[in-house]
Amino acid sequence: MKNKNTLKQQWINYSKSQRIGLLLLVILMVLLQSVYFFGDFSSQNKNIAEKDNWLQKQGEIDSLKMTSANQKPVIYPFNPNFITDFKGYKLGMSTAEIDRLLAYRKQNKFVNSAEEFQKVTKVSDSLLKTISPYFKFPDWVNNKNKSTFNSDSKNFSKKEEVKKLVDINLASQEDLMKVYGIGEGLSKRILEQREKLGAFVSMEQMKLIWGLSPEVVEKLNQSFIIKSKPTIKKLRINDLSVKELSQFPYFRYNLAKEIVTYRSMNGDIKIEDLSKIKGFPVENINIIALYLEF
Structure with a gap:
């Protein structure tokens, strides 16, 4: 009882500003205790976990990039008569070698063997050895180059x-x-x-x-x-209308329209331009080009 009266007397002896300060201090202590007991501190841990997860995935990405950088590009069989500037660059051909091939093709001539390709382009023996296994000529060329059977064959x-x-x-x-x-x-x-x-x-x-x-x-x-080179009437790709082009079995109406649009914007189409036309079946370009007149 005496302690209570003493505290009461001390409280009375405090000035108004001191009493307000003590009251604010008590309130602040209560708030801090409440935050400690009821506050959620899991967000910081969550951020740390997310950061660790991100670093782990970034490591996987870096590993995949290194693997991709070490992989060599895959070369698919192709007809060397239709090598474009970009294709030639990827194969390792020089600008002069590509230009020689394009100039030869502008004369409406075709190379029909690896030896003839080297004779026209003047590529080195080492480059020819690397890319010639991927050369793919039409069937009639391969059959023409096959040696015939000897009469004394067993x-x-x-x-x-x-x-x-x-x-x-x-x-x-x-x-x-x-x-x-x-x-x-x-x-x-x-x-x-x-x-x-x-x-x-x-x-x-x-x-x-x-x-x-x-x-x-x-x-x-x-x-x-196909035993011999067939005689076919070629399609004048630079002269025909959309309707006329769409009658060709390998050109649907939308593709014929894209061809005419490209032609109107860039002038006459050349063989090397076919791959630049939207929707053109590039995988069959070596066959379709044989039906076209440029």
């Missing part, structure tokens, strides 16, 4: 097998229907495509005919071949 069965191959450009509907998997409908579709194109220039075109499965295409390649 492999008689192979000679008979070659004789059985039928030129796809001379095949009848009955010939096509002898292939397992090809009925009346598919054989008719193949003949209609041949008629629209004038002739096939490569057996690779069988893959572009709708409805032919990879298995059937393989069987066609076992029974048919």
Whole structure:
């Protein structure tokens, strides 16, 4: 009781400002205790965890970048007659070597072997050795370059097998229907495509005919071949209208429109410009270009 009276007396003896200060101090202590007990300090830990996670992912990204930098670009088979400036640069050709090839092609001439490619472009033996395994010429070129059998050859069965191959450009509907998997409908579709194109220039075109499965295409390649360079009426890509271009089997209306648009903005189209046209089927450019007149 005495302590209580003493505290009361001391409180009375304090000035007004001292009493206010003590009251504010007590309130501040209560607030600090409340924050300590009820405050959420998990956000700081969360930020630290997120930072650790980010650093871990950044390490994975850096590792992938190093792996990607060490990987060599994949080279797919291509027809060297249609090498563009960019393609030639990626292959390691000099500007002069690319220009020699383009000048040769402007004369509407084609290289048909690795040796002829080197003769025209004058590339080094080392570069030719690196890129020539990826050269892919049309079937009729490969067949022309194949050595014929000697009359004294002992492999008689192979000679008979070659004789059985039928030129796809001379095949009848009955010939096509002898292939397992090809009925009346598919054989008719193949003949209609041949008629629209004038002739096939490569057996690779069988893959572009709708409805032919990879298995059937393989069987066609076992029974048919392109024996000689066909004579075809070429499409004047720089003269024809959208409607006329769209009638070509490999050009739909939208692509024909893009061709005319590119032509109107850049002038006459050249072979090396085909890959620059929006929507152009670049994977088949070596086949389609054989049907075009520039």
